Amino acid sequence: MGGDMNLAIIEKEGLRLFVAEILRQKNTVVGVKDQSAVSSIPGDSGFYTYAPINSPEELTLSFDVTLIPPKKYLLPAYEQLLTFNLSPGSIKADVPKEELIVFGVHPYDIIAINQMDKVFSTVPQDNHYLERRKRTTIIGIDPVKVAPRAFWSSMGADTVASGFDLMLTDIGQCYVVDVGSKKGASLLKMAPRTREAAPAEVKERDKVRAGARKRCDANRLSFSYLELPSLLDGKEEHVIWEEKSHLCFSCGTCNLVCPTCYCFDVRDDVSIDLKKGSRYRTWDGCLLSDFAQVAGGGNFRGHRADRYRHRFYRKGQFIYRRFGDIACVGCGRCSAQCPSDIADPVAVFNRLKEGI
Amino acid sequence: MGSPSPYLPGLATIMKIEEQTAMEKLFMVRPNDGKPLGHKPGQFVEVSVFGVGECPISVSSAPNKKADFEICVRRAGNVTNALHNLKAGDVIGIRGPYGTHFPAEDLRGKDLLFVAGGLGIVPLRSFINYVLERRKDYGRIIVLFGARTPADRLFKAELASLARRPDLEYLETVDVGDASWKGNVGVITTLFPKFAIDPKKTYAVMVGPPVMYRFAIAAARAKGLADDHIIVSFERKMKCGLGKCGHCQMGPVYVCQEGPVFNFAAIKNLEEALS
Numbered sequence: 231m232g233g234d235m236n237l238a239i240i241e242k243e244g245l246r247l248f249v250a251e252i253l254r255q256k257n258t259v260v261g262v263k264d265q266s267a268v269s270s271i272p273g274d275s276g277f278y279t280y281a282p283i284n285s286p287e288e289l290t291l292s293f294d295v296t297l298i299p300p301k302k303y304l305l306p307a308y309e310q311l312l313t314f315n316l317s318p319g320s321i322k323a324d325v326p327k328e329e330l331i332v333f334g335v336h337p338y339d340i341i342a343i344n345q346m347d348k349v350f351s352t353v354p355q356d357n358h359y360l361e362r363r364k365r366t367t368i369i370g371i372d373p374v375k376v377a378p379r380a381f382w383s384s385m386g387a388d389t390v391a392s393g394f395d396l397m398l399t400d401i402g403q404c405y406v407v408d409v410g411s412k413k414g415a416s417l418l419k420m421a422p423r424t425r426e427a428a429p430a431e432v433k434e435r436d437k438v439r440a441g442a443r444k445r446c447d448a449n450r451l452s453f454s455y456l457e458l459p460s461l462l463d464g465k466e467e468h469v470i471w472e473e474k475s476h477l478c479f480s481c482g483t484c485n486l487v488c489p490t491c492y493c494f495d496v497r498d499d500v501s502i503d504l505k506k507g508s509r510y511r512t513w514d515g516c517l518l519s520d521f522a523q524v525a526g527g528g529n530f531r532g533h534r535a536d537r538y539r540h541r542f543y544r545k546g547q548f549i550y551r552r553f554g555d556i557a558c559v560g561c562g563r564c565s566a567q568c569p570s571d572i573a574d575p576v577a578v579f580n581r582l583k584e585g586i
Numbered sequence: 587m588g589s590p591s592p593y594l595p596g597l598a599t600i601m602k603i604e605e606q607t608a609m610e611k612l613f614m615v616r617p618n619d620g621k622p623l624g625h626k627p628g629q630f631v632e633v634s635v636f637g638v639g640e641c642p643i644s645v646s647s648a649p650n651k652k653a654d655f656e657i658c659v660r661r662a663g664n665v666t667n668a669l670h671n672l673k674a675g676d677v678i679g680i681r682g683p684y685g686t687h688f689p690a691e692d693l694r695g696k697d698l699l700f701v702a703g704g705l706g707i708v709p710l711r712s713f714i715n716y717v718l719e720r721r722k723d724y725g726r727i728i729v730l731f732g733a734r735t736p737a738d739r740l741f742k743a744e745l746a747s748l749a750r751r752p753d754l755e756y757l758e759t760v761d762v763g764d765a766s767w768k769g770n771v772g773v774i775t776t777l778f779p780k781f782a783i784d785p786k787k788t789y790a791v792m793v794g795p796p797v798m799y800r801f802a803i804a805a806a807r808a809k810g811l812a813d814d815h816i817i818v819s820f821e822r823k824m825k826c827g828l829g830k831c832g833h834c835q836m837g838p839v840y841v842c843q844e845g846p847v848f849n850f851a852a853i854k855n856l857e858e859a860l861s
């Protein structure tokens with residue numbers, strides 16, 4: 231946990247040099263890229279994605295939200311787990327060995343990563359995830375821009391105390407840097423001209439955070455997010471599930487873009503010469519119609535409304551009762567990207583709270 | 587050092603294959619490392635056919651000191667079809683055992699009512715044989731077995747020898763009979779009026795297809811059994827068996843972790859428990 235003792239300052243130019251130095255030392259860096267130039271939608275205000283960074287100029291730290299969360303680096307959409315010979319049968323585990331620096335992660339996404347850490351370190355531990363996590367350096371950044379559908383301020387996700395190696399806050403002329411780990415501290419040594427933060431700069435950081443929080447409050451849960459588990463008790467038969475899911479395409483976008491969704495499918499691949507094969511996992515989503523479908527066609531969640539409801543219960547209650555976390559961090563990705571605009575947790579939870 | 591990956595199966599060799607019906611085969615499997623699985627009745631393993639995939643299958647043999655164990659597999663899709671195409675000597679992968687088991691210890695001294703619908707006999711066979719090896723430790727034993735048709739009956743010779751035992755009551759039925767069938771015809775609940783139980787001493791242990799539970803539980807309740815005297819084993823889609831992939835969820839419950847064996851009282855209020 232980063233106390234004020236650990237707060238440092240990097241000038242803006244210093245940060246550019248810092249990124250350049252990290253790259254020069256042959257580290258693999260991914261970060262946020264502004265993709266507005268790519269957008270073909272007239273008047274589109276742009277969108278942001280995580281992608282490999284090859285020069286400091288490619289990186290943006292002032293973004294509202296990325297299309298896909300950084301989970302794609304910790305739980306890749308396609309991840310090989312095992313390699314084997316089909317006969318006479320030898321098999322080995324593929325445990326990741328690559329080191330990665332993820333530059334620019336908002337607190338709500340770090341909270342989501344902390345939740346995944348808990349899931350995958352629960353016995354039986356998932357070494358594939360844990361190895362990757364261990365080899366990933368996370369450099370956080372506090373948001374200044376707020377996405378229109380974001381509501382992290384009412385999900386307890388405006389700041390985060392752990393899970394990052396460094397956490398930056400843009401206070402105008404420079405960044406305040408919170409050092410969250412030994413790894414972060416040694417990385418920061420690559421940055422030129424760092425100094426200790428002055429009390430006024432620490433205050434400025436609090437002001438920046440409060441400002442963003444206030445802007446985010448424009449879209450919010452109408453009650454404490456900690457009430458969610460009990461709010462959902464006994465709401466299984468509420469009309470909202472049928473009513474809203476009527477418009478659901480079962481496309482799974484809400485799962486795909488969610489930083490706390492981690493369910494996956496496991497499959498085998500065979501090489502073209504039929505000699506070798508691999509077992510891999512891919513993202514799966516509980517909104518997809520075949521998620522709970524078994525051989526022979528039986529489906530334990532065959533109704534759209536049941537799948538739709540399951541996701542909200544998982545976000546607001548199931549994961550909390552299992553791991554102690556509310557599994558929605560208020561990033562607003564599902565709200566913004568659902569083609570029918572029925573995935574927004576704020577809309578659903580506020581309505582359940584109103585009791586209508 | 588543990589295994590580098592919880593997904594890494596051990597290699598095992600198919601020692602013997604016995605055709606049970608047109609749809610089901612019994613496989614005797616020996617782990618290549620020669621170590622017994624160490625399973626308890628009701629647990630399952632993830633079976634791999636390399637290059638095809640993996641699926642959860644109950645261990646059908648009772649625990650013993652030997653490494654060999656049995657699985658009985660219905661041909662249902664990719665992996666199970668591939669298993670059916672294998673022959674003795676072929677190598678498969680085995681992970682596990684996984685999941686909860688029948689509470690064999692807690693049920694000592696009790697009367698047991700086994701309710702096996704179709705493939706449900708596969709995991710129950712492990713427990714029934716376990717109990718019969720310790721017959722003195724248990725009270726009265728009633729076994730109900732229901733199959734769709736006479737041709738679908740599994741473990742025919744074994745069940746026939748159960749039926750001959752004086753220390754066990756065996757009743758069976760088929761949903762649809764044929765010319766040769768002289769026994770009971772009707773769903774498994776039609777067997778319930780044929781016996782009486784002491785509900786205080788009796789525990790029902792039931793495994794069958796999803797549709798069976800609602801009716802079999804109602805029939806058990808009608809006999810005076812309290813919900814915590816009803817033990818069930820549920821099937822859900824499974825991909826990892828490790829509580830990670832999310833496929834086996836029944837509401838908040840992960841069937842691969844908290845199940846597949848449940849005390850019915852503990853889960854009866856779950857929205858997704860009964861279909």
Ligand SMILES: Cc1cc2nc3c(=O)[nH]c(=O)nc-3n(C[C@H](O)[C@H](O)[C@H](O)COP(=O)(O)OP(=O)(O)OC[C@H]3O[C@@H](n4cnc5c(N)ncnc54)[C@H](O)[C@@H]3O)c2cc1C
Pocket residue numbers: 523524525526630639640641642643644645658659660661662663664665666667705708709820821822823824825846
């Ligand atoms: C705890 C448990 C014990 C089981 N015990 C037995 C048994 O002893 N004998 C037997 O014949 N069958 C058993 N089954 C059912 C068996 O797992 C499925 O028939 C099998 O998974 C079908 O796989 P497939 O690849 O042939 O079919 P596909 O339709 O190709 O299925 C693809 C994958 O989906 C998953 N899946 C599909 N159907 C099921 C299902 N019904 N249950 C769980 N996962 C499924 C599996 O991961 C499977 O590999 C059991 C299921 C569970 C959950």
Ligand code: SF4
Pocket residue numbers: 477478479480481482483484485517518567568569570571572573
């Ligand atoms: S994104 Fe919207 S339409 Fe697609 S599965 Fe989710 S709720 Fe349904």
Ligand code: SF4
Pocket residue numbers: 484487488489490491545557558559560561562563564565575
């Ligand atoms: S449920 Fe929606 S808003 Fe909540 S964390 Fe997931 S994507 Fe973000």
Ligand code: FES
Pocket residue numbers: 823824825826827828829830831832833834835840841842843
């Ligand atoms: S089978 Fe993957 S979580 Fe249970």
